[in-house]
Amino acid sequence: MAYMKDSKGRRLDAFEVADASTLRAGTLAPIAGSNQWASVGASTGNSHNSIQPYSAAEDMTHVAPVYAFGGFAQEHGASGIAASCTVRAAVEYPEGTVRTLFFNGQRSITLEPGAVATADPLAFDIPKGALFFIRTYATKPTAGNFIFNHQSGTFTTSGTSFTTSRAGGALDGGETGTDLTDKSLTGAIPTTAGIPTFVPWAVLGQSAVQRIAVILQGDSITRGQGSFGNVGSWAHQALNITEANSTRSTKLLTKYGWISSATSGDTAQNTLAIHGMRFALLRRCSHALGMFGTNDLGAGRSSAQIMADLTAIWKINKACKLKSYYGTIIPQSTSTDAWATLANQTPAQQTPRTAINTWLRDGAPLDPVTLLPVAAGTSGAVRAAYMDGSTVTAASGPSEHPLTAAFELADAVESARNSGLWRVDQGAMTTDGTHPNPAAYKLMGAKAAPVVATWSL
Numbered sequence: 001m002a003y004m005k006d007s008k009g010r011r012l013d014a015f016e017v018a019d020a021s022t023l024r025a026g027t028l029a030p031i032a033g034s035n036q037w038a039s040v041g042a043s044t045g046n047s048h049n050s051i052q053p054y055s056a057a058e059d060m061t062h063v064a065p066v067y068a069f070g071g072f073a074q075e076h077g078a079s080g081i082a083a084s085c086t087v088r089a090a091v092e093y094p095e096g097t098v099r100t101l102f103f104n105g106q107r108s109i110t111l112e113p114g115a116v117a118t119a120d121p122l123a124f125d126i127p128k129g130a131l132f133f134i135r136t137y138a139t140k141p142t143a144g145n146f147i148f149n150h151q152s153g154t155f156t157t158s159g160t161s162f163t164t165s166r167a168g169g170a171l172d173g174g175e176t177g178t179d180l181t182d183k184s185l186t187g188a189i190p191t192t193a194g195i196p197t198f199v200p201w202a203v204l205g206q207s208a209v210q211r212i213a214v215i216l217q218g219d220s221i222t223r224g225q226g227s228f229g230n231v232g233s234w235a236h237q238a239l240n241i242t243e244a245n246s247t248r249s250t251k252l253l254t255k256y257g258w259i260s261s262a263t264s265g266d267t268a269q270n271t272l273a274i275h276g277m278r279f280a281l282l283r284r285c286s287h288a289l290g291m292f293g294t295n296d297l298g299a300g301r302s303s304a305q306i307m308a309d310l311t312a313i314w315k316i317n318k319a320c321k322l323k324s325y326y327g328t329i330i331p332q333s334t335s336t337d338a339w340a341t342l343a344n345q346t347p348a349q350q351t352p353r354t355a356i357n358t359w360l361r362d363g364a365p366l367d368p369v370t371l372l373p374v375a376a377g378t379s380g381a382v383r384a385a386y387m388d389g390s391t392v393t394a395a396s397g398p399s400e401h402p403l404t405a406a407f408e409l410a411d412a413v414e415s416a417r418n419s420g421l422w423r424v425d426q427g428a429m430t431t432d433g434t435h436p437n438p439a440a441y442k443l444m445g446a447k448a449a450p451v452v453a454t455w456s457l
Contacts, residue, residue: 028064028121029213029284030257031057031205033239042080042145043176043196048138049183050174050197051092053155055162057257058207059128062121063091065101065200067136068277069111071149082144086110088184089200091122093132095164098185099124116280121206131162131171137184138198146176146198153193166191173197202259202281210457212256214239215282215322217271217290217313220264221330226435234327234409234436235262235289237445238452255452259285267299268292268309275316282320287455289448291409293329293356294434303355307373311366314402324402325387325451327409328357330444331420332434339428347420348433354418360406361386368398390450405451412447413440 032054069085070078088108089101101119103109109117126132140146150172157169164171173191183189216222216235224233231237239254261271261278271278271292282288292313296306310326317324332353333345359365362376363383374381382397385405395401413429413436415421422429422440429440436444 028062028118028204028206029211029286030202030215030259030281031060031063031207031211031213032203032257033057033236033254034200034202034259042147044145045176045180046140046142046178047180048136048146048174048176048198049180049187049189050136050138050150050152050199051172051189051191052134052136052150052197052199053162053171054132054134054203055254056126056128056130056132056205057254058205058209058211060126060205060207062123062206063126063132064119064121064204065089065091065134066116066118066202066204066281067109067111068116068149068201068280070113070115070147071201071277074113074147074277078147080145081113081147082140084110084112085138085140085146085198087117088137088182089119090135090184091124091132092135093124093126093130095131095133098135100185114277116201116277118204121204126205131164133171134200134203135184135189136199137180137182148196148198149201150197150199152191152195152197172199174199202284203257204284205257212287212455212457213285214256214258214287214289215285216258216260216262217288218262218292219266219295220262220435221294222262222289222291223260223264224441225264226431227438227441231438231441231445233262234291234412234441234444234448235260237442238289238448240445256287262290265295266292267296267301268306268313269296269299269301272309272312279316279320282317282322285320285322286457288317288322288324289326289452290324291327291329293353294332297329297332297349297352301352303352303359304373306352306356307359307364311364311371311373311402315371318402323404323455325405325407326360326403327407327444327448328360328411329353330410330412330436331414331422333421334433335422339422339430339433340424342415342419342421342424345421345433350418350420353420357410357418361408363393363395364401364403364406366397366401371399371402387451387454389447392454407448407451409444409447412443 155171170191174197365381384403
C-alpha cells in the first residue's frame with residue numbers, strides 16, 4: 001500500500017495530532033491567508049517565476065511555506081501533469097530584502113504529482129500586519145504541464161495601508177517560459193494581471209502566542225467565484241480583520257491565519273472520496289469554516305446522501321481536533337431578467353436544498369448510537385449548535401456532535417427563507433444564478449462574521 005508522505009519521508013497518517021491547547025503557540029500553523037488550492041491552468045513551459053504577497057496574522061518568529069504539486073487536478077486524475085517539479089523559494093521582507101528558504105537543508109526540492117512539502121522553518125521576525133512576499137522558481141521536464149494554483153492581479157495596495165515600489169500597486173505576478181532565469185533570490189518578477197502562477201499552497205509560521213488557524217472547505221462559493229480580484233468570498237469577508245473591506249486585497253487583511261481546500265466544481269462526495277492532499281494540513285488548523293451542497297445537488301445527490309457526506313467530513317475534522325462551522329446552502333435559480341426581479345426567477349434543486357437547510361437549522365441531528373443523520377425534529381438526537389448571526393441555539397443530546405455549529409448563510413441572499421429565489425431589494429445578487437456577486441458575498445460575510453467572532457481555542 002502506498003502512503004502519502006511529507007518532505008521528510010514521514011507518513012502523514014503517523015503524526016501525533018496536537019489539540020487546540022497546544023497547537024498554536026511555538027509550533028507551525030497557518031499564520032497568513034492562502035487561497036491557492038484550486039487548479040487555474042496549465043502550461044508546457046519548462047520554467048516559472050512567481051511572487052505572492054501575504055500579511056502576518058500574528059507576530060511571526062519563523063516562516064515555512066508549503067508547496068503541493070498537482071493539487072486539485074492531481075486528486076481528480078487530470079492527465080498531462082509533468083512527472084516532477086523542482087522548486088526553489090525565498091522570503092522577501094521587508095520589500096527588497098530576500099532570505100533563502102531550504103528544504104531538508106537543500107536549496108531546492110523535487111516534487112512528484114501528489115507530493116506536499118514544507119520548507120525548513122526560517123527564523124526571523126515579521127510583525128503582525130506586515131506585508132511579506134514568497135518568491136518561487138519552479139522547473140519541470142520538457143514533457144507534461146505545470147499545474148498553476150493562482151492567477152495574478154488578485155492583490156494590490158488599493159484600500160490598504162501597504163506600500164510597494166511595484167507598478168500600479170500590484171503585489172503578485174509571475175512568468176512562464178523556456179529556461180527562464182531563476183528569480184527566487186533576485187530580479188524583477190512581472191506583476192501583470194491575469195497570469196497563471198504556481199505559488200505556495202499555505203504559509204505556516206511560528207508565534208509566541210496561541211492563535212486560531214482556519215481551513216476553508218467547500219466549492220467555488222467558498223473559494224469566491226464571481227468575486228475573484230474583488231472582495232473575495234463570504235469566508236474571506238468573515239475572516240477579514242476590518243470586516244468591511246471592499247478592495248481587491250481583502251484576503252490579505254485577515255484576522256486569522258488560514259488555508260483553503262475549496263475549489264470550483266467540488267462536492268462533499270468528491271472530498272470524501274479523494275482528499276489526501278487537501279487534508280494533509282488539517283492537523284495544523286484549529287477551525288474549519290465551510291459550505292457544501294450546491295454541486296452535490298446539481299449532480300443529483302439526494303438530501304440524505306448529502307447529509308451523510310457532510311457528517312463524514314465533520315467526523316474527519318473532529319478526529320483532527322478541529323471545530324467545524326458550516327453554513328446553510330444558498331439558493332440557485334434561473335432568471336429571464338438577469339435576477340432583477342423575483343417574478344422572473346425559477347428555483348432549482350429547491351426540495352432537497354430545503355430539506356438539508358432545515359436539518360442544519362435543527363442542529364444537524366444525528367442518531368445518538370450510530371451518529372448518522374436522522375430527520376429534523378427527531379427526539380433525543382445529538383444536535384450541534386445553530387447560529388443565526390449572534391443568536392445561538394445550544395448544542396444538545398447525550399454526546400458531542402462532530403459539527404460544532406451550523407450557521408445561517410442562505411438567509412443573507414435569499415428573498416425569504418426557503419423561497420429558492422435570490423433577493424433583489426439591494427440589486428441583483430448574482431450573474432449566473434449559482435455564484436454570488438461581490439455585493440452578495442459581502443452580505444454573506446456579514447452574516448458569518450458574528451459566528452467567527454465567537455471562536456476561541
